[in-house]
Amino acid sequence: MANVPGNVPTNGRHLPGAISAPDGAIDGRRVLDFSGRRVLVAGGSKGIGRCMALAFARAGAHVSVCARGEAGLAALRADASLAGMDIHTVPADLGKPEDIQRWLEAAANALGGIDVLVNNATGYGMVDDDAGWEASLNVDLMAAVRTSRLALPWLRQATDACILNLGSIAGMQPRPGAAPYAAAKAALMHYTTSQALGLAPDRIRVNAIAPGSIEFPDGLWDRRRTEDPALYHGTLAKIPFGRFGAPEEIADAALFLCSPLARWVTGQTLVVDGGQVLMG
Template sequence: MDTGRTAAGHGATLAGRRVAIAGGSKGIGRCIALAFAGAGASVSVCARGQQGLAALARDAQDQGTPLHTHAADLSGLEQIGGWLENAAEALGGIDVLVNNATGYGMADDEDGWAASLQVDLMAAVRASRLALPWLRASTDACILNLSSIAAQQPRPGAAPYAAAKAALSHYTTSQALALAQYRIRVNAIAPGSIEFEDGLWDRRRVDDPALYHGTLAKIPFGRFGRPEEIAHAALFLCSPLAGWITGHVLNVDGGQVLMG
């Protein structure tokens, strides 16, 4: 996979940067991790499943950019802290924090709300707070949160997920203002509907074809997005090319939100 190398060739190099990625064993997070490693960064990835992390480590090794992995449940403060300590030790510090973990809390019940609030929102809040000493010690620090266009569009179903992402988008702007005094940039990406093997839309293509094709019809570009396209945006926002950008939530959605 040459995602990171391609982006690096266009100037979004992250050579020497130390990057901690929360939620990076599959899908968007996996592509971001491989892209950052391919762009020259030292990378630590945390996720819940050891099997996915092992597969990611093999893929990184195959592309010649080994990375550090750590298995933890990001719904808990203690395990987030343990990962960040481990990551900072392995990398020699932290310059970039990417908050990508999601609990996919779709059901409007106690479990759905708990999953979204604890992982999509509070894991990002906790990781950002706990990483602050290392970020403040960096000469070029930034935080990138992964929100969603679901935060901008009311729709039936997935209320917990959408509400948590809306809170994360607002937290991004508040955090950017609070951390500007330390020259720490904070931005977010709001992906549209992204399709990848065994991902949400890949499963819905089989399980709920009406929803799949109905959503596809609302994307002006006429296709679902790819994880690599989110990784490209992440590389830009965390690179020196975006050194004057903070407090921004970037839609990467092929114009999907334009269709309402």
């Protein structure tokens, strides 16, 4: 891991990851150095979560990831190792509170604490039936609520701690189909604001990202390209930039929101969608 850079005093406190600039401000050229920071990514074995985990690790963070599939976690560890990085992983079903507690304890012990928690898991409840609603509410919403609550003892001991929740533009506008997923994401983004207000006295920031349609190998939109080309191309036509987003673009936003550059940002949902939501 890279050496921890010098700290810049802000309101009498030191911000890990920040370095001195000539005028005493934070130097944005290097402030995304996460050396020494302990980052947990829930649901990080593929897609956006995987990309975020690797991005934090490349920035110098000590990273722990949980996901249900050991194969995906093994592939993540292998790719990280090839890049000279070490990512801690624990197989866990985030729909089960006991698995959440087991992962948090293992991660905190391995990393020496928790500074950043990223709630990224999804149950992909795309069908409007009881199973779809249970999957979305239990994983997209309640897993984030439970994980955040159970991580608080460690976050309260950290300096410049923060929580990042992964919402979706699906939770901002009505869409035909995928009602459980959209409703759970809308609830999660609203919870972000209440969570931020409640944790402000502890100096724990809470924000969310609402990604637009993101395409990656074997992801939802990659499959729909062949399974439902009408939906794929219809969605593509509603993105002003003329392409689907990439997981790396969500990871970049995550690094910003969890860095000292966003030290005065809390309770916000950052839409990262290439203007997709503007098209209705």
